[in-house]
Amino acid sequence: MSAWLTLADFAQVHAGKLYIVGGGVNITGPGPVSMGVAVQVVVPWNDRSKRRHLVVRLCDLDHNQISVPTPVGDIQVEVAADFEVVPAPGTLQASELPFAFSFYAPNLPLAPGGYTWRLFLDDSTEEAAHATFSVRSPPSPGQPF
Numbered sequence: 117m118s119a120w121l122t123l124a125d126f127a128q129v130h131a132g133k134l135y136i137v138g139g140g141v142n143i144t145g146p147g148p149v150s151m152g153v154a155v156q157v158v159v160p161w162n163d164r165s166k167r168r169h170l171v172v173r174l175c176d177l178d179h180n181q182i183s184v185p186t187p188v189g190d191i192q193v194e195v196a197a198d199f200e201v202v203p204a205p206g207t208l209q210a211s212e213l214p215f216a217f218s219f220y221a222p223n224l225p226l227a228p229g230g231y232t233w234r235l236f237l238d239d240s241t242e243e244a245a246h247a248t249f250s251v252r253s254p255p256s257p258g259q260p261f
Contacts, residue, residue, distance in 0.1 A: 127152030
């Protein structure tokens with residue numbers, strides 16, 4: 117199985133296709149961070165129709181998971197989903213089978229610095245893919261943005 121992530125202003129899946137607007141985000145902020153995260157997992161033919169699990173976690177550059185404050189306390193930033201890839205009628209046998217997934221992460225209160233979204237598949241502790249970005253510091257008084 118292979119996978120990739122990309123960061124964007126907005127990402128959505130419709131009819132199995134990824135729609136990405138403003139893709140390739142690698143720097144953002146200052147201020148609360150909002151972004152779309154697009155995920156593509158390619159499943160080998162022999163693993164079709166198997167139940168799979170993915171987790172995307174927001175971490176700092178030292179791989180520590182990020183938590184954000186909420187009205188009910190701090191929560192770790194992660195998104196999880198179960199999926200199963202079933203070949204469409206007419207798919208050639210032995211084809212690689214793509215699975216597209218996306219989510220929108222709005223208004224994350226992230227401090228200036230570096231971060232990475234890390235993708236984990238099934239129960240693996242090794243990341244399958246990652247996408248790194250940084251959050252700008254606010255400009256100093258009198259300094260242009």
